[in-house]
Amino acid sequence: EVQLVQSGAEVKKPGESLRLSCATSGYSFENHWIGWLRQMPGKGLEWMGMTYPADHDNRYNPSFAGQIGLSADKSIATVHLQFYSLKASDTAMYYCARHKGAGYCSTANCWGFGVFDFWGQGTLVTV
């Protein structure tokens, strides 16, 4: 059974750093892109970026580039979302989600990826 289990809720102060985790199981970890998504209170879902554990390829939404970092630890089948310097506007629910399949990427963009088929339960971050 595919599972994505996220780390617990966080309360942080502006300027602090934070790392969220998404532990996966039940499938071949290295061979699926994992995305991170933000949902601010009462707002829609925003794709932040994604990571490919097999070769540590990371792709970022330009809206979030420079503010976050993505990584994957193959030894424990876990991906991480790093915030470098939190702001009050980072208060949101954060989800990790698995891409069902991969598409292709150029330097700047990606196309034709698989749907997000499995999701973590979400991590609430309050800044």
Next chain:
Amino acid sequence: IVLTQSPGTLSLSPGERVTLSCKVSQRISNTYLAWYQQKPGRAPILLIFGATNRATGIPDRFSGSGSGTDFTLTINSLEPDDSAVYLCHQYWSSPWTFGLGTRIEIK
């Protein structure tokens, strides 16, 4: 790519049928349009992928259709548990984007 969903909110009775709209700002292949159900404080649940394919375990009351820039989700025989926000999502061209959703309240 911008996804515009309508209507914003619906209040319906059990047993009714509803059709939700998702208009995409540029043509995308049907293969890359999905629908999700999201309840408050919970992660989205995949309902439909590839515009028309039901995800595993999703009842056939839920169906998707459309092509190009216009896509729809139809829910037949609404049940109380269908109260939720329904989101459309394109995964053709990054950054992947979502509509703001249609909220369905079951009276």
